[in-house]
Amino acid sequence: MTGFVDARTLAPDARRLTPEVCIIGSGAGGAVTAALLAAAGHEVLVVEAGEHRTKKDFNMREDVAFAHLYQEGGTRTTTDRGIAILQGRGVGGTTVINWTTCFRTPEKVLAHWRDHFGVRDFEPQDLAPHFAAVEERLSVAEIPLENSNRNNRLLYDGCQALGLQAAPTRRNVKQCMKSGYCGMGCPIDAKQSMLITYLPDAVAKGATVLSRCRVDRLEIQAGRVASAHAMTLGDDGRTPTGAAIEIAAKRFILSGGAINSPGLLLRSGLGGAGSPLGRRTFLHPTIGTSAQHPDVVEAYYGAPQSIASHALSDRGADCGLFLETAPIHPALAAISLPGMGEAHRAIMEQLPHLSAHIALAIDGFGADEVGGTVFIAPSGEPRIDYPLPPRIWEALRAGLKQLALIDLAAGAQVVRTGHDPTLEIRKPADVARIDALPFAPGRIAVFSAHVMGGCTMGGDPARAVVRPGDLRHHTVENLHVVDGSVLPTSLGVNPQETIYGLAHTVATRLAAAWHS
Amino acid sequence: VGLGLWPSRVRYTPRRALLVLDAANFNVLATAALRAVRAPGVDPIEIAHAVDTVLARGIPEAQDDFRRLLQLLENGLAGLLLDGRPRPFTWLGPEGQDAALYKFRDSAIAARRAGYHSLRRLCLSAYYVGDSTWQGIGYPGPPQISVPT
Secondary structure (H helix, E strand, C coil), X not given: CCEEEEHHHCCHHHCEECCCEEEECCCHHHHHHHHHHHHCCCCEEEECCCCCCCHHHCCCCHHHHHHHXXXXXXXXXXXXXXXXXXXXXXXXXXXXXXXXXECCCCHHHHHXXXXXXXXXXXXHHHHHHHXXXXXXXXXXXXXXXXXXXXXXXXXXXXXXXXXXXXXXXXXXXXXXXXXXXXXXXXXXXCECCCCCXXXXXXXXXXXXXXXXXXXXXXXXXXXXXXXXXXXXXXXXXXXXXEEEEEECCCEEEECXXXXXXXXXXXXXXXXXXXXXXXXXXXXXXXXXXXEECCCCCCCCCCCCCCEEECCCCCECCECCEEEEECCCCHHHXXXXXXXXXXXXXXXXXXXXXXXXXXXXXXCCCCCCXXXXXXXXXXXXXXXXXXXXXXXXXXXXXXXXXXXXXXXXXXXXXXXXXXECCCCEECCHHHHHHHHHCCXXXXXXXXXXXXXXXXXXXXXXXXXXXXXXXXXXXXXXXXXEECCHHHXXXXXXXXXXXXXXXXXXXXXXXXXXXXXX | CHHHHCCCCCCCCCCCCCCCCCHHHHHHHHHHHHHHCCCCCCCHHHXXXXXXXXXXXXXXXXXXXXXXXXXXXXXXXXXXXXXCCCCCHHHCCHHHHHHXXXXXXXXXXXXXXXXXXXXXXXXXXXXXXXXHHCHHHCCCCCCCCCCCC
C-alpha cells in the first residue's frame, strides 16, 4: 500500500498495519518529516484524521471550507469561548488554509529558548541550511510592495505615515493569482502547502498517507509505544464508521499540531499531576480593527497577508506585539464585526470599504506567564483553557490603540474596535477613549490562528515533554513529537516556517541516527 | 418556580431532521436569529438549520453549552432572577427580545457574554455565508479564475 489512501477503502484484513515509522498528522511537521524519512529509505505511514481534499474541492466558499478544512468545523474556541481558534484539519493540515506568510524563527526567540528552556540544539546556524532547503522547496519569496492589495497597502501606508517599521512579507506561493482565497484552500495549487509539496514527495518515495484515520490512543508499554489505536471516519469526516485500525510501528512521530498532539498523549495516559504535558500553550491572542475608507478596499481580494509590522515587537518588560492584516470574506466579516441587528447590518453594507488590521500579542515571554492548558473533556476531545493574564490584555489594548492610529493615518473615516458595543474612532484624539474600554472575555473579540506549545521541548523533564535535538519524548523512547506543540513560547511571527524548519532539522538528524 | 415552566411560544418548527438541537431549542434559536440578523430575505428557520449543521461539527461539550444557552435565554425564572424579566424569550416583543440579548451581552457573568457572542456569530455567519446575501453587502463573490499553464 502506497500513495494517498482513504481509510474507508481498507479491507478488514488490512486494518492492522506494521510500518517502520508511523507519523500521526500530515501538516507542517508531519509532512516534512515524512518526506525526509521516506527519502532516506524508511518505510513511512502518515495517518491523518481529516479528509484528503484537493484543488478541485476548493470552491472559494466559506461554508464548504469551514466544514471540511477546519478543526471542529471552524467552531474551536477556548473553554470560556473567549478566544476563537482557527486551526486546519485534513491532509496537509493548517498549511492548506493558512495565509501563506513565512518568517524564519527570530534569533532572539531561539536565544530565549536556549537561555530559559535549555534548548541548545536549534541555534540559528543549525537551522539556517534547513530553512534554506524548505524555502527553496516551497518557493518562499518576498511579495513586491506593489503587489499588495489595498488592505495591506493601507497598513503599510499608515505605518509609514507614523514612522513605524513595516515591510512586505514572504509567501510560499508559485504563480499566485492573488485571488484572496488562501483560507479556503488554494483552487489553483499556487499555494505551496504540504498537500502539493512534501506529502507528494513522501509518496513518491514510497510513503502512504492514510486519511480519515483518527488515532484515539497510543498503547504504551515499558516506555515504548507498542501500537496506535485508530478509527476510520465516515462520509462526514467526523463520525467513526466502527472500523478500527491498529498500527504497530517501530517508531512513532506525533505531528497532530498543538492542542491535538498533547490531547492524544493525555488520552494515552501520559501526563498527570505536575506534568508539563498540555501546559504552556500559546496562541498569539489577536484583536483587530475594521476601518471604513472612502474608497473601495475589497479586503477579500488579493494576497491576504503581504505586509507586517514588527515595530512593537519589543516593548521592554511589556508583552510585545506584531501587526498584520486579515482578509474579510462575508462570513468571517460577519463574526468579526461588532453588534447585531440593524447596527451590524449597517457595517456589513460597507464591506467593500472596510480594511481589517490585526494586532497579535507575543505571549509566553513573561516571567510568570503560564499560557493555556490542554485537557481532555469527558467526550474525549481535547480542549484548551486559557485565561489571558493582565499582561496580555494590556498588550491588546496597546495594539488596538496603535492600529486605530495607523488606520486613521491611512485615511480611514471611521475605525471600529472589536468591542460590543463598538467604539467608533474618527480622529486621533478619540484613541484615548480606548483606555476606558473593558478588555475581558466577551467584551472584545479575540481570535487566534497560531497555536503553539503543549508538548514543549526543553532539557528539564520536569518542565518539558520532549528533549531538544531530536524532539524525542523524555520518557517514551520510540516517540518523537514534531509539530508546533513543541514550541516553548510563541514566536512573534507566523509559525509555519518555524515548524517546517524544525521538522527538516529533526528529520535529517533522525535519518542519520537511525541509519547509524 | 412556575416561571421556569412557562411554555414557549412556538413560532418556528424545523423543516427537516435536526442534528444537535431539539424542536424547543430550535424555536428559541430561530426567534433569536431574527433579531440578530436584520437583513433582506432573512429566513430564521433556515438560519437555525444552518446553525444546527455547524454545531454538529463541533465537540459534544460545545453542543451542550449551546443547548444550555438557549434554555437559559428562554427560561422565565432565570430571566427574572438575572435580568428582571419573567417572560420567556419567545413571548417577548422584538424590543424585549433585543433587550434580553443585550442583557446577556452586558452581563457581569463571562459565560453569559460568551453565550451572546456564540449566538450572534453563529446566526450571522449562517446568513452571510449564503450567496444570495452577497449583493446586498456589495460582495461580488469569488472571481472567475483559470489555472495558469
